[in-house]
Amino acid sequence: MPISKARKVELVLSDLGRRYLGADPLAPDSTALARITAETEDPFKVLIGTILSQRTRDEMTEVASRQLFARYSTPRALARADVRDVQRRIKPVGFYRQKARKLREVSRVLLDRHGGKVPSTYEELIELPQVGPKTANCVLVYGYGLQALPIDTHCHRIPNRLGLIRTKTPEETEKALARIVPREYWVNVNEWFVRFGKEVCKPIGPRCGECGFTSFCAYYRERGKG
Ligand code: SF4
Numbered sequence: 719m720p721i722s723k724a725r726k727v728e729l730v731l732s733d734l735g736r737r738y739l740g741a742d743p744l745a746p747d748s749t750a751l752a753r754i755t756a757e758t759e760d761p762f763k764v765l766i767g768t769i770l771s772q773r774t775r776d777e778m779t780e781v782a783s784r785q786l787f788a789r790y791s792t793p794r795a796l797a798r799a800d801v802r803d804v805q806r807r808i809k810p811v812g813f814y815r816q817k818a819r820k821l822r823e824v825s826r827v828l829l830d831r832h833g834g835k836v837p838s839t840y841e842e843l844i845e846l847p848q849v850g851p852k853t854a855n856c857v858l859v860y861g862y863g864l865q866a867l868p869i870d871t872h873c874h875r876i877p878n879r880l881g882l883i884r885t886k887t888p889e890e891t892e893k894a895l896a897r898i899v900p901r902e903y904w905v906n907v908n909e910w911f912v913r914f915g916k917e918v919c920k921p922i923g924p925r926c927g928e929c930g931f932t933s934f935c936a937y938y939r940e941r942g943k944g
Contacts, residue, residue, distance in 0.1 A: 721934050726882060727898050733930050734910040741913075749912050750780040751860050761836040761861030762793060762828070766821060768856040769848050770811050776916070778810040785810075786821075793834045797825035820848040838862045852888065856908070865904040867892050872915030873908055879919065881936030 721729075742748065743756035754760075754767045766786065771779040785807040790796040796804070804818040811817060824847045828834055836857060837843055843854035855868035867873075869888040873895070877883045883894040899907060918925050924937070932938045 723882060723898065726880065726934050729934075730877075730880065730882070730931060731899070731903050731910075734914055735906070738910050738913050739906065747913065747917065749909060749916075750776045750783065751856060752909055753780065754783060755860045758787075760791075761838070761857055763787060763791070764861035765824070765836050765843075765846075765849075765853070765857050766796070768853045768860075769817060769821060769824070770808060772817075772848075772853070773813065774811040776912075778812075782808040782811045782814075793825040793828040796821055797829055817848070823847045824849070836861060838864070840866070851892065855892075859905050859908060863905060865901055867895055867899070867904050868908045869895070870908065870912065871921070872919075873911045875921060876911050876915055876919050879924070879935060879937035880931060881934070 743752040750771060751764065751767055754763050758764075763783070767779060767783045770782050770786070774782075786796075786804065789807065790799050790804070799822060801818050801822060804821060805814055808814045808818060808821075827846055828836060832842070837846075838858070838861075840854050840858065843849055843857055844851065849857075852868050852870060855866040858864040858866040859868055869892045874885070874888050874891045877891070877895060878885060882898060883891060885891045885894050895907065896904075915921070918929050926932055926935070926938050929935070929938075
């Protein structure tokens with residue numbers, strides 16, 4: 719008998735939960751954002767780390783974040799920073815010149831409009847420079863522990879491969895996942911899919927032999943890769 723979509727979602731979430739729930743966020747196989755969150759518990763650093771992570775590999779995000787926060791760890795400090803020094807510190811990430819200017823700008827807006835604090839609502843976050851839906855949702859989840867669905871490349875690819883959703887853009891994915899993932903899991907979904915995407919369901923050459931979802935994964939069935 720075919721498995722229902724709800725049952726597939728349940729199987730995926732419980733398997734990922736067994737793998738990653740309670741995993742050490744400071745372990746080497748963790749993600750840059752989980753580490754920043756665990757080490758600092760600072761929504762400002764989560765916001766800046768997420769902006770740095772845009773179109774950048776996780777490892778480079780972490781290097782750049784550490785170099786940046788060693789000197790500029792508050793909106794006030796970053797708002798006054800020498801942009802060339804910021805560029806030098808964040809050079810490992812993509813578009814570092816543009817991002818250096820935007821980091822200063824976002825820090826200034828935080829000071830001018832939010833009293834130096836990072837807002838905790840989607841509506842306010844999305845108004846900040848260089849902040850789109852994924853970054854806003856990352857701040858809500860990692861910075862404030864609120865239920866939101868940040869959709870990055872892993873969160874978009876994996877549920878589509880599994881056949882849980884059929885979407886073309888991250889925006890569609892966010893809406894589709896919101897319909898099928900129980901709300902209590904939202905705070906975990908990004909971290910779990912990112913880790914699973916780095917370790918098992920890689921963008922190229924997924925390790926299907928190490929995956930427990932081959933019995934219903936659409937990608938595996940269609941391509942028979944492993
Ligand atoms: S079976 Fe392969 S393609 Fe499907 S989710 Fe697992 S690793 Fe990814």
